[in-house]
Amino acid sequence: MHDRSANVSWTKYIAFGLRIASELNLPELILAAPEAVEDVVIRQADLTAWSGQLEQANFVMLDERFMFQIPGTAIYAVREGKEIEVSIFSGADPDTVRLFVLGTCMGVLLMQRRIxxxxxxxxxxxxxxxxxxxxxxxxxxxxxxxxxxxxxxxxxxxxxxxxxxxxxxxxxxxxxxxxxxxxxxxxxxxxxxxxxxxxxxxxxxxxxxxxxxxxxxxxxxxxxxxxxxxxxxxxxxxxxxxxxxxxxxxxxxxxxxxxxxxxxxxxxxxxxxxxxxxxxxxxxxxxxxxxxxxxxxxxxxxxxxxxxxxxxxxxxxxxxxxxxxxxxxxxxxxxxxxxxxxxxxxx
Structure with a gap:
């Protein structure tokens, strides 16, 4: 079980053979049973400390995270095939934020899991x-x-x-x-x-x-x-x-x-x-x-x-x-x- 904050609303989904607990609403995905034990957590996090480095070189490993930045949308971090962190910029379009979660982030996470x-x-x-x-x-x-x-x-x-x-x-x-x-x-x-x-x-x-x-x-x-x-x-x-x-x-x-x-x-x-x-x-x-x-x-x-x-x-x-x-x-x-x-x- 992943460490998750109890005061945050989480929804369980299934995609790519993985059970996903997400703080972000992902209406494209199929809902999983609430009691399902998740394989992956998608959470919001403050990743702005890495913004300067990502402006110099995008799509990089920083510490244990694979990170990238989409200007005007969000900073994303994918870790160990188990976690996706999203730092959403003010005024970002939610559909665009999800586009990169379900696209590039999921592709990176699958590769980290050797899929x-x-x-x-x-x-x-x-x-x-x-x-x-x-x-x-x-x-x-x-x-x-x-x-x-x-x-x-x-x-x-x-x-x-x-x-x-x-x-x-x-x-x-x-x-x-x-x-x-x-x-x-x-x-x-x-x-x-x-x-x-x-x-x-x-x-x-x-x-x-x-x-x-x-x-x-x-x-x-x-x-x-x-x-x-x-x-x-x-x-x-x-x-x-x-x-x-x-x-x-x-x-x-x-x-x-x-x-x-x-x-x-x-x-x-x-x-x-x-x-x-x-x-x-x-x-x-x-x-x-x-x-x-x-x-x-x-x-x-x-x-x-x-x-x-x-x-x-x-x-x-x-x-x-x-x-x-x-x-x-x-x-x-x-x-x-x-x-x-x-x-x-x-x-």
Missing amino acids: LPIHGSAVVIGGRAYAFVGESGTGKSTLAAAFRQAGYQMVSDDVIAVKATASSAIVYPAYPQQKLGLDSLLQLEALRENKHARKRNNIRSLTDGNSVMPQYSDLRMLAGELNKYAVPAVDEFFNDPLPLGGVFELVADSPIRALMREGELMAVTEQPLNVLECLHTLLQHTYRRVIIPRMGLSEWSFDTAARMARKVEGWRLLRDSSVFTASEVVQRVLDIIRKEEKSYGSH
């Missing part, structure tokens, strides 16, 4: 978690939303927490929220009549004259994100650990480059990744990878990604960036996984 955070989205297919990674704008969140619309459950939409052991790679679910842009919301709504999509009722209007997913009474615009909204996904969220089945790297390709398969122009095409290519993809898309050397975890992160690359299959999916291809990518992913399952079954 590798991968930057991407993950969904459940056939009892396994499949990760979708790629550069910003390649459609990771939109693809996860398209899978949800097709009846599949989501595991994560930003940080995929993977614990790699000698025998397995296990994914711990994050929390039931997606970050989706208005364009994606409108395009996904247009797919609602697609044969792979599950229909919904009570669709609401987000902007005047535009009827978009989902049916929730309110969508909150995300702080620090251009025209992106927080979309709850409670009904389609899978909240138990499960094995990592594979990794798909999304690449938005120029339509000038013809995507050909068997002589036909394709909206989506795939390339299998060998172990070294899969390792490179995992390293390239490790969450907040630039701070790993400052934490002294370069060797650990490489070894962990190497173990994962040897255990799972990897593919690169190239899609025509000039058209909306979420439905085609969903079908291609399902086809690839079914083909792999048949291949395994034949041995």
Whole structure:
């Protein structure tokens, strides 16, 4: 049990396989039983004594804390995989404060606990978690939303927490929220009549004259994100650990480059990744990878990604960036996984 002040109001949550006691309100997370013994404490603290040092060099180890400062928002400290301290600046936007608690702080805390955070989205297919990674704008969140619309459950939409052991790679679910842009919301709504999509009722209007997913009474615009909204996904969220089945790297390709398969122009095409290519993809898309050397975890992160690359299959999916291809990518992913399952079954 962590040392906590009795005169402070604490709420228990669960995320990334961890039980969290937080002084900060974290509405994005799933509530845990009040009697649950916490693994992690999130508290407010006065960290202003380190402000000068952090202005000189951000993202550093100071004493036993990994610390960073977001001007106008807060100073953050993450310690031993067990504690996140937040020193909130006067007038800071609470949504922005939480954005860094659930993002960078949680990524650092996971690494301190030797859980590798991968930057991407993950969904459940056939009892396994499949990760979708790629550069910003390649459609990771939109693809996860398209899978949800097709009846599949989501595991994560930003940080995929993977614990790699000698025998397995296990994914711990994050929390039931997606970050989706208005364009994606409108395009996904247009797919609602697609044969792979599950229909919904009570669709609401987000902007005047535009009827978009989902049916929730309110969508909150995300702080620090251009025209992106927080979309709850409670009904389609899978909240138990499960094995990592594979990794798909999304690449938005120029339509000038013809995507050909068997002589036909394709909206989506795939390339299998060998172990070294899969390792490179995992390293390239490790969450907040630039701070790993400052934490002294370069060797650990490489070894962990190497173990994962040897255990799972990897593919690169190239899609025509000039058209909306979420439905085609969903079908291609399902086809690839079914083909792999048949291949395994034949041995």
